Amino acid sequence: MIGIGPEIKICHLYPDLMNLYGDRGNVIALKRRAEWYGLRPVVDEVSLEAKPDFRLYDVIFIGGGQDREQQLICLDFQKVKGSSLAEAVEDGVVLLAICGGYQLLGRYYQTGDGEQLPGIGVVDVWTVAGKKRLIGNVVIETDVIEGPGPRTVVGFENHSGKTYLGGGLRPFGRVINGYGNNGEDGGEGVLYRNTLGTYLHGSLLPKNPDVTDFLLRRALVRRHGVAELRPLDDTVERRAHEAAIRRARSKAH
Numbered sequence: 001m002i003g004i005g006p007e008i009k010i011c012h013l014y015p016d017l018m019n020l021y022g023d024r025g026n027v028i029a030l031k032r033r034a035e036w037y038g039l040r041p042v043v044d045e046v047s048l049e050a051k052p053d054f055r056l057y058d059v060i061f062i063g064g065g066q067d068r069e070q071q072l073i074c075l076d077f078q079k080v081k082g083s084s085l086a087e088a089v090e091d092g093v094v095l096l097a098i099c100g101g102y103q104l105l106g107r108y109y110q111t112g113d114g115e116q117l118p119g120i121g122v123v124d125v126w127t128v129a130g131k132k133r134l135i136g137n138v139v140i141e142t143d144v145i146e147g148p149g150p151r152t153v154v155g156f157e158n159h160s161g162k163t164y165l166g167g168g169l170r171p172f173g174r175v176i177n178g179y180g181n182n183g184e185d186g187g188e189g190v191l192y193r194n195t196l197g198t199y200l201h202g203s204l205l206p207k208n209p210d211v212t213d214f215l216l217r218r219a220l221v222r223r224h225g226v227a228e229l230r231p232l233d234d235t236v237e238r239r240a241h242e243a244a245i246r247r248a249r250s251k252a253h
């Protein structure tokens, strides 16, 4: 369907620097599903130096990256974008941040060399690199998505950073297969206001349509007060989801 509904403004942050394991597929999924719902998605790519007013966006996305990219972004956050991005988070803009992007929303990321990269601190989490990389297919169960009962979410993780949540923050979900935030407390990701931080690459959204819809709904409610999305035929997406669950279970850690 060609969009006749409201415009939905999507910001793809650092597409040239933060794009591991198909992270850009999340932006494609957001755009496609928005179109299928009759909305009019517009995607801006925003990289180093640019300083938009992030509150004007409906959805912001930042993918994962290694320490080298994170160093560049840490500086750009400090000098250019940090305060506007933090204001947008507090204002309820929907933000999806994966892995290295997730880590930089927190207080700091301490690399394996012991260097501390300050994050923007808008979400009360912190990350310390461990000796072992946490790699593999992940299945989590989440109850943050509206609807009957908990939902599974599938993805792929590869990080050495171990992230810890401050008091009062809820993880995105509980790990069924994989490591999640730190491999210790069973939590994966974080949901703070409309900001979802997670370690799940994959891409995450194409095979987790419930998560895509959750983000679109939150964005529409923030802007328009309501979000009525008519059901789509998700047969293919659900098949991909089930296949990812089977794969994760067959190689359980």
Ligand code: GLN
Binding pocket: 020, 063, 064, 065, 066, 067, 070, 098, 099, 100, 101, 158, 159, 160, 161, 162
């Ligand atoms: N450098 C970070 C870590 O290993 C982030 C990696 C990533 O984004 N996949 O923890």
